[in-house]
Amino acid sequence: MDQNARTSNPLIRKLEGFASLSDADRGLLERVSASARPIAAGTDLAREGEPPDGVYLIMDGMACRHKRSASGARQIMAYLVPGDLCDLDVALLDQMEHNITTLSDCSVVRITPEVVANLLEHHPAVARALRKSTLVDEATLREWLVNVGCRSADERIAHLLCELLLRLQVVGKATHDSFDLPVTQQDLADTTGLSSVHVNRTMQSLQRQEVIALAGTSLQILDLPRLKALAGFKPNYLHLGDRAAA
Protein backbone atom coordinates (compact mmCIF):
# COMPACT_ATOMS: atom_id res chain seq x y z
CA MET A 1 0.00 0.00 0.00
CA ASP A 2 1.23 3.49 -0.82
CA GLN A 3 2.14 5.00 2.56
CA ASN A 4 1.27 8.46 1.30
CA ALA A 5 -2.15 7.52 -0.01
CA ARG A 6 -4.90 8.94 2.18
CA THR A 7 -7.26 6.20 3.25
CA SER A 8 -10.93 6.60 2.47
CA ASN A 9 -11.84 4.77 5.68
CA PRO A 10 -13.57 7.43 7.80
CA LEU A 11 -12.78 5.71 11.12
CA ILE A 12 -9.05 5.68 10.37
CA ARG A 13 -9.13 9.24 9.04
CA LYS A 14 -10.80 10.41 12.21
CA LEU A 15 -8.66 8.46 14.68
CA GLU A 16 -5.31 9.22 13.06
CA GLY A 17 -5.99 12.86 13.88
CA PHE A 18 -6.18 11.96 17.56
CA ALA A 19 -3.16 9.63 17.84
CA SER A 20 -0.20 8.43 15.81
CA LEU A 21 -1.34 5.12 14.36
CA SER A 22 1.00 2.39 13.09
CA ASP A 23 0.36 0.41 9.92
CA ALA A 24 -0.69 -2.46 12.18
CA ASP A 25 -3.20 -0.17 13.93
CA ARG A 26 -4.61 0.92 10.57
CA GLY A 27 -4.86 -2.67 9.40
CA LEU A 28 -6.67 -3.60 12.59
CA LEU A 29 -9.14 -0.73 12.17
CA GLU A 30 -9.69 -1.70 8.53
CA ARG A 31 -10.66 -5.20 9.68
CA VAL A 32 -12.87 -3.92 12.51
CA SER A 33 -14.77 -1.66 10.11
CA ALA A 34 -14.93 -4.10 7.19
CA SER A 35 -18.32 -5.67 7.85
CA ALA A 36 -20.52 -2.63 7.22
CA ARG A 37 -24.08 -3.33 6.21
CA PRO A 38 -26.67 -1.02 4.65
CA ILE A 39 -29.31 0.35 7.00
CA ALA A 40 -32.30 2.30 5.69
CA ALA A 41 -33.11 5.83 6.84
CA GLY A 42 -35.33 5.96 9.91
CA THR A 43 -34.08 2.69 11.44
CA ASP A 44 -33.51 2.50 15.19
CA LEU A 45 -30.03 1.16 15.97
CA ALA A 46 -30.69 1.41 19.71
CA ARG A 47 -33.91 2.10 21.58
CA GLU A 48 -34.55 3.69 24.94
CA GLY A 49 -35.37 1.01 27.53
CA GLU A 50 -33.73 -1.83 25.62
CA PRO A 51 -30.36 -3.40 26.39
CA PRO A 52 -27.53 -2.20 24.12
CA ASP A 53 -26.28 -4.85 21.72
CA GLY A 54 -22.90 -3.47 20.77
CA VAL A 55 -21.12 -0.35 19.61
CA TYR A 56 -22.29 1.06 16.30
CA LEU A 57 -19.84 2.62 13.88
CA ILE A 58 -21.20 4.83 11.11
CA MET A 59 -19.23 4.37 7.87
CA ASP A 60 -21.55 6.31 5.56
CA GLY A 61 -24.68 8.45 5.97
CA MET A 62 -25.89 10.20 9.08
CA ALA A 63 -27.57 9.05 12.29
CA CYS A 64 -28.57 10.80 15.48
CA ARG A 65 -29.07 10.37 19.20
CA HIS A 66 -32.45 11.57 20.37
CA LYS A 67 -35.01 11.45 23.15
CA ARG A 68 -38.71 12.17 23.24
CA SER A 69 -40.50 14.11 25.94
CA ALA A 70 -43.75 12.87 27.49
CA SER A 71 -45.62 15.20 25.10
CA GLY A 72 -43.98 13.56 22.08
CA ALA A 73 -41.54 16.36 21.23
CA ARG A 74 -38.14 15.13 20.08
CA GLN A 75 -34.72 16.53 20.96
CA ILE A 76 -31.76 15.44 18.86
CA MET A 77 -28.59 15.76 20.95
CA ALA A 78 -25.94 14.42 18.57
CA TYR A 79 -25.34 13.77 14.90
CA LEU A 80 -23.29 10.68 14.12
CA VAL A 81 -21.35 11.12 10.89
CA PRO A 82 -18.97 8.72 9.14
CA GLY A 83 -16.18 7.61 11.46
CA ASP A 84 -18.28 8.17 14.59
CA LEU A 85 -18.76 5.39 17.13
CA CYS A 86 -21.69 5.33 19.52
CA ASP A 87 -20.71 4.82 23.15
CA LEU A 88 -17.50 2.80 23.55
CA ASP A 89 -18.47 1.57 27.00
CA VAL A 90 -22.15 1.02 26.30
CA ALA A 91 -21.83 -2.65 27.34
CA LEU A 92 -21.56 -1.42 30.95
CA LEU A 93 -25.18 -0.27 30.81
CA ASP A 94 -28.21 -2.51 31.38
CA GLN A 95 -30.42 -0.46 29.12
CA MET A 96 -30.30 2.54 26.80
CA GLU A 97 -31.68 5.84 28.08
CA HIS A 98 -31.89 7.36 24.61
CA ASN A 99 -32.41 6.28 21.00
CA ILE A 100 -29.97 6.07 18.11
CA THR A 101 -31.67 6.28 14.72
CA THR A 102 -30.45 6.66 11.16
CA LEU A 103 -31.39 10.00 9.56
CA SER A 104 -30.39 8.88 6.06
CA ASP A 105 -29.56 5.58 4.43
CA CYS A 106 -26.41 4.50 6.23
CA SER A 107 -23.60 2.00 6.13
CA VAL A 108 -23.13 0.73 9.69
CA VAL A 109 -20.83 -1.71 11.51
CA ARG A 110 -21.87 -3.33 14.77
CA ILE A 111 -18.80 -3.92 16.90
CA THR A 112 -19.07 -6.42 19.73
CA PRO A 113 -18.06 -5.44 23.29
CA GLU A 114 -15.27 -8.06 23.07
CA VAL A 115 -13.72 -6.37 20.04
CA VAL A 116 -13.95 -2.96 21.73
CA ALA A 117 -12.32 -4.37 24.88
CA ASN A 118 -9.50 -5.81 22.78
CA LEU A 119 -8.89 -2.45 21.08
CA LEU A 120 -8.82 -0.60 24.39
CA GLU A 121 -6.64 -3.13 26.25
CA HIS A 122 -4.11 -4.25 23.66
CA HIS A 123 -3.71 -1.38 21.20
CA PRO A 124 -2.63 1.73 23.12
CA ALA A 125 -2.58 4.19 20.21
CA VAL A 126 -6.03 3.13 19.07
CA ALA A 127 -7.26 3.26 22.66
CA ARG A 128 -5.89 6.78 23.07
CA ALA A 129 -7.60 7.93 19.88
CA LEU A 130 -10.89 6.32 20.85
CA ARG A 131 -10.83 7.90 24.30
CA LYS A 132 -10.04 11.27 22.78
CA SER A 133 -12.95 10.90 20.37
CA THR A 134 -15.22 10.22 23.37
CA LEU A 135 -13.99 13.45 24.99
CA VAL A 136 -14.74 15.30 21.75
CA ASP A 137 -18.26 13.80 21.71
CA GLU A 138 -18.80 15.19 25.22
CA ALA A 139 -17.33 18.58 24.26
CA THR A 140 -19.63 18.69 21.23
CA LEU A 141 -22.64 17.97 23.42
CA ARG A 142 -21.61 20.90 25.66
CA GLU A 143 -21.35 23.15 22.62
CA TRP A 144 -24.83 22.04 21.49
CA LEU A 145 -26.17 22.97 24.93
CA VAL A 146 -24.73 26.44 24.43
CA ASN A 147 -26.35 26.43 20.99
CA VAL A 148 -29.88 25.77 22.24
CA GLY A 149 -29.48 27.83 25.41
CA CYS A 150 -27.61 30.93 24.30
CA ARG A 151 -27.85 31.49 20.56
CA SER A 152 -30.46 33.00 18.23
CA ALA A 153 -32.12 30.94 15.51
CA ASP A 154 -29.70 32.22 12.84
CA GLU A 155 -26.70 31.63 15.08
CA ARG A 156 -27.79 28.08 15.94
CA ILE A 157 -28.20 27.00 12.31
CA ALA A 158 -25.00 28.76 11.24
CA HIS A 159 -23.07 27.10 14.07
CA LEU A 160 -24.35 23.64 13.17
CA LEU A 161 -23.42 24.09 9.51
CA CYS A 162 -19.89 25.31 10.40
CA GLU A 163 -19.43 22.29 12.65
CA LEU A 164 -20.69 19.78 10.08
CA LEU A 165 -18.42 21.18 7.37
CA LEU A 166 -15.36 20.64 9.57
CA ARG A 167 -16.37 17.22 10.89
CA LEU A 168 -17.19 15.94 7.42
CA GLN A 169 -14.00 17.39 5.91
CA VAL A 170 -11.90 15.46 8.45
CA VAL A 171 -13.34 12.15 7.27
CA GLY A 172 -13.29 13.03 3.58
CA LYS A 173 -17.05 13.53 3.25
CA ALA A 174 -17.01 17.25 2.42
CA THR A 175 -15.15 19.34 -0.13
CA HIS A 176 -13.66 22.71 0.86
CA ASP A 177 -17.16 24.22 0.84
CA SER A 178 -19.84 21.56 0.22
CA PHE A 179 -21.38 18.49 1.79
CA ASP A 180 -24.50 16.37 1.72
CA LEU A 181 -27.00 17.31 4.41
CA PRO A 182 -29.48 14.42 4.32
CA VAL A 183 -31.79 15.75 7.04
CA THR A 184 -35.24 17.31 6.98
CA GLN A 185 -36.08 20.77 8.28
CA GLN A 186 -37.90 19.02 11.12
CA ASP A 187 -34.67 17.16 11.98
CA LEU A 188 -32.83 20.49 12.04
CA ALA A 189 -35.61 21.97 14.15
CA ASP A 190 -35.41 19.13 16.68
CA THR A 191 -31.62 19.56 16.74
CA THR A 192 -31.60 23.28 17.37
CA GLY A 193 -34.65 23.64 19.60
CA LEU A 194 -36.45 25.67 16.95
CA SER A 195 -39.71 25.22 15.08
CA SER A 196 -39.49 23.94 11.50
CA VAL A 197 -40.90 27.35 10.49
CA HIS A 198 -37.95 29.15 12.07
CA VAL A 199 -35.50 26.70 10.47
CA ASN A 200 -37.07 27.36 7.07
CA ARG A 201 -36.94 31.14 7.59
CA THR A 202 -33.28 30.93 8.59
CA MET A 203 -32.30 28.68 5.68
CA GLN A 204 -34.15 31.00 3.25
CA SER A 205 -32.50 34.04 4.77
CA LEU A 206 -29.01 32.52 4.53
CA GLN A 207 -29.69 31.67 0.88
CA ARG A 208 -31.03 35.15 0.08
CA GLN A 209 -27.88 36.64 1.61
CA GLU A 210 -25.82 34.24 -0.55
CA VAL A 211 -24.11 32.76 2.50
CA ILE A 212 -25.24 29.23 1.59
CA ALA A 213 -26.84 27.50 -1.40
CA LEU A 214 -29.05 24.46 -0.96
CA ALA A 215 -30.05 22.17 -3.84
CA GLY A 216 -31.90 19.12 -2.59
CA THR A 217 -29.67 17.73 0.14
CA SER A 218 -26.52 19.28 -1.30
CA LEU A 219 -25.35 22.21 0.81
CA GLN A 220 -22.73 24.64 -0.41
CA ILE A 221 -21.27 27.26 1.88
CA LEU A 222 -20.69 30.30 -0.33
CA ASP A 223 -19.30 32.64 2.34
CA LEU A 224 -17.66 30.67 5.15
CA PRO A 225 -16.12 33.68 6.93
CA ARG A 226 -19.56 35.26 7.14
CA LEU A 227 -21.19 32.04 8.33
CA LYS A 228 -18.52 31.64 11.03
CA ALA A 229 -18.89 35.26 12.11
CA LEU A 230 -22.66 34.89 12.31
CA ALA A 231 -22.31 31.75 14.44
CA GLY A 232 -19.46 33.05 16.58
CA PHE A 233 -17.91 29.72 15.63
CA LYS A 234 -14.78 28.60 17.51
CA PRO A 235 -13.76 25.05 16.53
CA ASN A 236 -11.70 24.44 19.69
CA TYR A 237 -14.22 21.95 21.09
CA LEU A 238 -13.61 19.60 18.15
CA HIS A 239 -9.91 19.34 19.13
CA LEU A 240 -8.83 19.05 15.51
CA GLY A 241 -5.53 20.90 15.88
CA ASP A 242 -4.29 22.14 12.54
CA ARG A 243 -7.07 20.25 10.75
CA ALA A 244 -9.45 23.04 11.84
CA ALA A 245 -7.61 25.63 9.76
CA ALA A 246 -10.20 25.49 6.96
Added chain:
Amino acid sequence: MNLRLQPVQVATGSNDTESQLVFADGCLVAVLVRLSDDHQDEAGMWFLEAGFGSVADPRQPKFADLDEAQDWIMRRLVGSPVPG
Protein backbone atom coordinates in the same frame (compact mmCIF):
# COMPACT_ATOMS: atom_id res chain seq x y z
CA MET B 1 -64.82 33.26 27.12
CA ASN B 2 -64.65 35.11 23.82
CA LEU B 3 -61.75 35.26 21.40
CA ARG B 4 -61.17 38.37 19.32
CA LEU B 5 -58.78 38.64 16.38
CA GLN B 6 -56.94 41.78 15.35
CA PRO B 7 -55.00 41.79 12.08
CA VAL B 8 -51.43 43.12 12.31
CA GLN B 9 -48.15 42.91 10.45
CA VAL B 10 -45.35 41.18 12.34
CA ALA B 11 -41.68 41.75 11.51
CA THR B 12 -40.53 38.14 11.65
CA GLY B 13 -37.46 38.86 9.56
CA SER B 14 -39.00 36.80 6.77
CA ASN B 15 -41.80 37.04 4.23
CA ASP B 16 -44.22 35.81 6.92
CA THR B 17 -45.78 39.10 7.93
CA GLU B 18 -49.59 38.74 7.74
CA SER B 19 -50.62 38.06 11.30
CA GLN B 20 -53.42 38.08 13.85
CA LEU B 21 -53.28 39.03 17.49
CA VAL B 22 -55.61 36.79 19.48
CA PHE B 23 -57.30 38.27 22.55
CA ALA B 24 -59.26 36.29 25.15
CA ASP B 25 -61.52 38.51 27.23
CA GLY B 26 -59.34 41.47 26.33
CA CYS B 27 -55.97 39.84 27.13
CA LEU B 28 -53.43 38.98 24.43
CA VAL B 29 -53.00 35.21 24.45
CA ALA B 30 -51.42 34.41 21.07
CA VAL B 31 -49.83 35.75 17.90
CA LEU B 32 -50.69 33.79 14.76
CA VAL B 33 -48.64 34.30 11.58
CA ARG B 34 -49.79 33.20 8.14
CA LEU B 35 -47.01 31.24 6.42
CA SER B 36 -45.87 32.78 3.13
CA ASP B 37 -45.11 31.00 -0.12
CA ASP B 38 -41.58 30.44 1.23
CA HIS B 39 -43.05 27.47 3.09
CA GLN B 40 -44.14 25.51 0.00
CA ASP B 41 -46.64 22.83 1.13
CA GLU B 42 -47.40 24.69 4.34
CA ALA B 43 -47.99 28.10 2.72
CA GLY B 44 -51.25 29.60 3.93
CA MET B 45 -51.24 27.77 7.25
CA TRP B 46 -51.39 29.73 10.49
CA PHE B 47 -48.37 29.31 12.77
CA LEU B 48 -48.38 29.85 16.51
CA GLU B 49 -45.61 32.44 16.50
CA ALA B 50 -46.12 33.10 20.19
CA GLY B 51 -48.48 31.87 22.86
CA PHE B 52 -48.81 33.27 26.35
CA GLY B 53 -49.67 31.48 29.57
CA SER B 54 -51.43 28.20 28.89
CA VAL B 55 -51.32 28.87 25.15
CA ALA B 56 -47.51 28.67 25.12
CA ASP B 57 -46.34 25.46 23.45
CA PRO B 58 -42.70 24.68 22.61
CA ARG B 59 -43.88 22.61 19.62
CA GLN B 60 -45.42 25.75 18.04
CA PRO B 61 -48.23 24.07 16.06
CA LYS B 62 -49.51 25.06 12.62
CA PHE B 63 -53.20 25.20 11.72
CA ALA B 64 -55.02 24.81 8.42
CA ASP B 65 -57.16 27.91 9.06
CA LEU B 66 -58.04 30.47 11.72
CA ASP B 67 -61.05 28.47 12.94
CA GLU B 68 -58.84 25.49 13.73
CA ALA B 69 -56.33 27.79 15.44
CA GLN B 70 -59.03 29.40 17.58
CA ASP B 71 -60.48 26.01 18.55
CA TRP B 72 -57.04 24.89 19.70
CA ILE B 73 -56.40 28.11 21.62
CA MET B 74 -59.81 27.88 23.27
CA ARG B 75 -59.14 24.30 24.38
CA ARG B 76 -55.83 25.38 25.91
CA LEU B 77 -57.49 28.27 27.73
CA VAL B 78 -60.38 26.19 29.06
CA GLY B 79 -58.03 23.43 30.17
CA SER B 80 -56.02 25.93 32.16
CA PRO B 81 -57.85 29.22 32.73
CA VAL B 82 -55.94 32.47 32.37
CA PRO B 83 -55.46 33.94 35.86
CA GLY B 84 -57.57 36.97 36.65
